[in-house]
Amino acid sequence: MTDAPLTLFNSLTRQPEAFVPVHSGEARVYSCGPTVYNYPHIGNMRAYVFADLLGRVLTWKGYKLTHVINITDVGHLTDDADQGEDKMEKMAAARSQSIWDIAEHYTQAYWADIKALNIRQPAEWTIATDYVEKMIAFAERIAPKHCYELDSGLYFDVSTVADYGRLARAVTEDGEGRIEAVDGKRNPQDFAIWRKTPEGETRQMEWDSPWGKGAPGWHLECSVMSGEVLGFPFDIHTGGIDHREIHHPNEIAQNQAFCECGGSGSMSLAEAANSGARIWMHNNFLVERSGKMSKSSGEFLRLQLLIDKGYHPLAYRLLCLQAHYRSELEFSWDGLGAALVRLKRLLTAARNVVDAAPDGAVLADTQTIVTHQKLAPLLEKFDAAVSDDLNTAVALTVLEEAVAVKKVDQAQKGALVAAMMSALGLPLIAREDLRIRPKDATVTEGEIAEAMEQRKAARAEKDFAASDRLRDELAAKGVEVMDGDPLGWEWKLPAA
Numbered sequence: 403m404t405d406a407p408l409t410l411f412n413s414l415t416r417q418p419e420a421f422v423p424v425h426s427g428e429a430r431v432y433s434c435g436p437t438v439y440n441y442p443h444i445g446n447m448r449a450y451v452f453a454d455l456l457g458r459v460l461t462w463k464g465y466k467l468t469h470v471i472n473i474t475d476v477g478h479l480t481d482d483a484d485q486g487e488d489k490m491e492k493m494a495a496a497r498s499q500s501i502w503d504i505a506e507h508y509t510q511a512y513w514a515d516i517k518a519l520n521i522r523q524p525a526e527w528t529i530a531t532d533y534v535e536k537m538i539a540f541a542e543r544i545a546p547k548h549c550y551e552l553d554s555g556l557y558f559d560v561s562t563v564a565d566y567g568r569l570a571r572a573v574t575e576d577g578e579g580r581i582e583a584v585d586g587k588r589n590p591q592d593f594a595i596w597r598k599t600p601e602g603e604t605r606q607m608e609w610d611s612p613w614g615k616g617a618p619g620w621h622l623e624c625s626v627m628s629g630e631v632l633g634f635p636f637d638i639h640t641g642g643i644d645h646r647e648i649h650h651p652n653e654i655a656q657n658q659a660f661c662e663c664g665g666s667g668s669m670s671l672a673e674a675a676n677s678g679a680r681i682w683m684h685n686n687f688l689v690e691r692s693g694k695m696s697k698s699s700g701e702f703l704r705l706q707l708l709i710d711k712g713y714h715p716l717a718y719r720l721l722c723l724q725a726h727y728r729s730e731l732e733f734s735w736d737g738l739g740a741a742l743v744r745l746k747r748l749l750t751a752a753r754n755v756v757d758a759a760p761d762g763a764v765l766a767d768t769q770t771i772v773t774h775q776k777l778a779p780l781l782e783k784f785d786a787a788v789s790d791d792l793n794t795a796v797a798l799t800v801l802e803e804a805v806a807v808k809k810v811d812q813a814q815k816g817a818l819v820a821a822m823m824s825a826l827g828l829p830l831i832a833r834e835d836l837r838i839r840p841k842d843a844t845v846t847e848g849e850i851a852e853a854m855e856q857r858k859a860a861r862a863e864k865d866f867a868a869s870d871r872l873r874d875e876l877a878a879k880g881v882e883v884m885d886g887d888p889l890g891w892e893w894k895l896p897a898a
């Protein structure tokens with residue numbers, strides 16, 4: 403049975419809540435996408451592994467999922483509040499390239515990582531610059547009651563909505579809040595929803611508006627794209643935990659203004675939540691020993707670097723799944739290596755289970771097919787784990803139990819394992835495909851295979867001198883021969 407109630411931690415109320423869809427049988431989810439001014443780092447990708455997992459669990463629970471992720475190609479300043487330059491303009495100037503080229507290049511790089519991590523395609527990728535007209539219309543609607551104009555742009559007056567910053571307070575209570583005062587603002591937390599191009603300057607990206615030439619504010623973009631595609635209120639809004647501080651409180655304020663709910667006095671939490679998304683969910687950071695991994699700080703790890711070193715990208719996915727999404731996760735190469743070993747064992751065993759199942763069994767409906775007394779409790783345990791605010795650490799161990807369970811119906815076992823793998827986004831790829839040659843390897847897979855064949859023949863003839871020589875030659879090229887490996891691996895490269 404997969405009927406454990408789905409509970410998700412809502413950052414807005416700071417407690418786990420039962421998921422009750424706005425539209426019966428459906429789940430509508432919006433995830434803040436990347437600002438495409440640079441390559442995504444693996445910390446950014448944790449946010450999308452999390453959003454993908456959430457979507458997969460909603461699908462597992464039987465909801466019809468509509469997931470939207472945006473691409474921010476304009477408007478995100480170097481500081482999340484109103485300080486600094488537009489990240490896209492800054493990178494384009496540094497590279498002497500057009501913003502459009504920068505955006506195209508890094509969007510493609512991001513999509514390559516999405517694919518490599520087996521993140522499902524959302525129903526829609528909304529590109530911020532495609533929505534500028536709608537952003538202007540949204541701003542025009544809320545401006546009379548909620549905004550004021552300064553020389554630098556159109557600002558949102560946060561005192562015009564009830565309960566501004568409730569989401570952020572979770573952070574400020576911990577002493578992490580930081581909103582700087584800027585000249586001319588009525589309240590320090592007021593933010594630009596339209597930034598005017600300063601007189602005498604031209605920006606690469608600018609549009610005409612009732613407030614002059616300029617560009618939309620980053621917060622406005624997400625309010626407009628989420629509301630436009632999913633309709634207010636929708637079910638779940640996701641992002642990294644840094645968005646809980648400024649970006650999401652500002653989106654909420656705009657949504658409240660747009661929906662004309664509240665205005666003065668206090669608003670109930672339910673109303674506040676209804677003014678945008680019902681549930682706001684945030685993944686915690688991927689950190690290194692030196693602190694949060696960050697694009698803006700210059701040095702960061704890209705997924706491609708992991709691949710170049712010989713790690714399959716799905717090892718990184720597994721690393722993320724081993725931790726709870728709300729916990730900080732510290733990256734280490736040892737940790738990634740351990741995740742790769744676990745992944746190999748799991749995928750090899752799962753592949754065997756699914757191959758042993760009769761044709762069609764893995765496509766059958768798990769709920770109706772899994773009745774075996776040893777398997778049904780595992781289905782229930784797995785369902786309870788993922789339904790408990792996406793407890794993937796436990797779900798993974800249940801999957802490993804299911805893969806190992808003996809003397810059970812093969813069809814049922816195949817269906818169960820395939821369904822669990824799919825819910826966690828682990829594809830059933832052949833173990834050979836998990837082996838990646840590091841970029842700096844001096845030997846090809848074909849050469850390794852040939853040497854291994856020769857070695858096998860030498861051993862069959864009991865020519866141990868030749869066998870040892872071949873092993874040493876491979877070792878000199880950085881290939882370790884693995885005799886007697888429990889999983890039957892014949893060789894490995896140093897990183898893997």
Ligand SMILES: Nc1ncnc2c1ncn2[C@@H]1O[C@H](COP(=O)(O)OP(=O)(O)OP(=O)(O)O)[C@@H](O)[C@H]1O
Nearest residue numbers: 436437445446448449641642687688695696697698
């Ligand atoms: N170290 C991290 N771990 C997990 N998620 C992160 C991390 N850094 C950023 N994110 C999340 O990644 C997503 C994409 O972020 P975005 O492209 O806007 O990054 P950014 O703010 O420009 O980069 P950075 O914060 O690295 O300078 C957001 O949801 C953000 O909260």
Ligand SMILES: [Zn+2]
Nearest residue numbers: 434435624649
């Ligand atoms: Zn956003």
